[in-house]
Amino acid sequence: MPTVEVKDVVVHYGLVEALHGVSFTVPAGQIVALVGSNGAGKSTTLKALMGLKKVSAGSIHMDGRRIDATGPAQRVSMGLALSPEGRRLFPRMTVWENLMVGAHTVGSAAARNRSLEQVCALFPRVQERRSQLAGSLSGGEQQMVAIGRALMSHPQILMLDEPSLGIAPKIVSEIAQAIVRLNRETGISVILVEQNARLALKMAHHAYVFEQGTVIRSGSGQELLRDAFVQKAFLGV
Structure with missing residues (x-):
């Protein structure tokens, strides 16, 4: 299974810079969560990974191969898939x-x-x-x-953009359990963007906290659940 490496990625919407040098890694076979407030750059990052948004600077590698110049169809053939928001x-x-x-x-x-x-x-x-x-x-x-x-x-890497959005809590739990089981049983890597930070961090092996288009914190899901800043900003503690 491939590893994804995002290094110093910059993305623009017109003249507005939405991602300011974002870097993170998705180890093979892991669930990696991207958490943060609305507008922090999480969904834009998934679109950049999928080739739906052009990278202005930086690089994206999958299993050692640079892919940021390839189109979405090529990335699907290489093993990337996106379940979009909405x-x-x-x-x-x-x-x-x-x-x-x-x-x-x-x-x-x-x-x-x-x-x-x-x-x-x-x-x-x-x-x-x-x-x-x-x-x-x-x-x-x-x-x-x-x-x-x-x-x-x-796919070898499944990207999920807000899978719990607008769904009853009981079904959210069912879907979350299915994602964890899929990862455990098949080894498919998962990149999870999720507004429900507590749920995402409980599911994730590793996570990155986004704020205003940059990564400001990273650690295991359990470490970030205990992080004072994360608790105050996203968990209501």
Whole structure:
């Protein structure tokens, strides 16, 4: 499984600099959380990793190979996948059709079937709702489909942008447990952007705290749960 290395990455929105030299590493097989307030640069970082935002300076390496000049499709083929904020499913397509959109880079039917089996084992509700229109699902069920769609490309690194957003607490817990189980059983690396800092830090092997487009703290999930600044800023302690 590859390692991701982000070094001194700068990203602009027009003339506004959104990321100011961000650096962090995602070791192979780990869950790494990016936490911080709204507008801190977390989602922009995922877009830069996926090739959806151009890097103005710095570099991104995956398994030793520089990828920041490649396009999103190439990065999917290399093993990166993103489940975006807001899920962004096709509401008038069925659950199954949405999943198959994620498999467009997978060449063989056998490989697609293996990915489908993995998704259905992880989220049994996806199997149960397979013929329903995605727009008719609850928010939690849509999130399961969105994560499943990202998994259909058979990624080595799965990026999740706000998977708990707008979802009932019981379903949030179910999805969190599934992500941890996926990582433990398959070795897929996970980069997790999550507004619920307590949840993210409990899940993560390692985490980075973002503030105004920079990384201001890092450590294991447990270390940051005990960090006085993190407790005051994000955990309500």
